[in-house]
Amino acid sequence: QVQLQQSGPGLVKPSQTLSLTCAISGDSVSNNNAAWNWIRQSPSRGLEWLGRTYSRSKWYNNYAVSVKSRITINPDTSKNQFSLQLNSVTPEDTAVYYCARGSAYDFNYWGQGTLVTVSS
Amino acid sequence: QSALTQPASVSGSPGQSITISCTGTSSDVGNYNLVSWYQRHPGKAPKLLIYEDSRRPSVVSNRFSASKSGNTASLTISGLQAEDEADYYCCSYALSTTWVFGGGTKVTVL
Numbered sequence: 001q002v003q004l005q006q007s008g009p010g011l012v013k014p015s016q017t018l019s020l021t022c023a024i025s026g027d028s029v030s031n032n033n034a035a036w037n038w039i040r041q042s043p044s045r046g047l048e049w050l051g052r053t054y055s056r057s058k059w060y061n062n063y064a065v066s067v068k069s070r071i072t073i074n075p076d077t078s079k080n081q082f083s084l085q086l087n088s089v090t091p092e093d094t095a096v097y098y099c100a101r102g103s104a105y106d107f108n109y110w111g112q113g114t115l116v117t118v119s120s
Numbered sequence: 121q122s123a124l125t126q127p128a129s130v131s132g133s134p135g136q137s138i139t140i141s142c143t144g145t146s147s148d149v150g151n152y153n154l155v156s157w158y159q160r161h162p163g164k165a166p167k168l169l170i171y172e173d174s175r176r177p178s179v180v181s182n183r184f185s186a187s188k189s190g191n192t193a194s195l196t197i198s199g200l201q202a203e204d205e206a207d208y209y210c211c212s213y214a215l216s217t218t219w220v221f222g223g224g225t226k227v228t229v230l
Contacts, residue, residue: 047209047221062217098165105172105213106156110165 002026004099004111012118018086022099022111029075029082030055035102036082038073042095052102053082089118123220124149124210131228132200140225142193142210148220150191154213157186157195161206170195197227205229
């Protein structure tokens with residue numbers, strides 16, 4: 001059974017960097033049949049896919065256009081986890097952030113969610 | 121503003137069937153057979169119910185079924201039970217390697 005455990009601060013100041021980590025158990029971040037995603041939900045924007053990282057002999061990333069200039073998703077094979085960094089945050093980035101394992105074109109396992117508030 | 125349109129709420133009595141619609145465009149729902157549906161209970165992580173328009177993971181009850189016509193996908197819950205009270209979200213793969221979600225539908229069991 002795949003489990004995803006999220007960690008990271010719940011409060012970030014405007015203009016700073018939001019950083020979250022998702023630890024994987026029951027699977028490998030290097031699994032060539034999976035992709036590792038970040039998704040967020042806010043009252044104003046609903047559920048929003050942010051991006052993913054995946055391995056197919058080498059590592060690839062895809063990012064949503066809305067955050068492409070500010071986002072980085074990285075795998076950490078030594079710790080079997082992956083991370084999200086979102087730069088230059090504003091109050092609009094306040095949301096519940098989820099990590100999720102992707103299987104082809106859906107999301108079959110999700111983390112528990114982390115509420116991140118952007119406020120000074 | 122979500123990319124896919126769902127009704128805000130749907131309700132039904134125990135044992136009844138209800139259907140949740142999800143309307144997109146020819147760039148997402150209507151262009152790919154890649155609509156998925158998720159159930160989320162308060163405080164819990166979302167759970168995959170349906171993938172590839174109408175396929176159901178083996179661990180999901182057969183009371184959940186889905187279909188699609190044109191730009192509109194639908195999720196049907198048969199034999200409604202109290203445990204089905206939750207939020208439901210549709211999702212579709214879209215152009216340029218991205219995914220779009222619906223705004224969610226709150227299902228109430230009367």
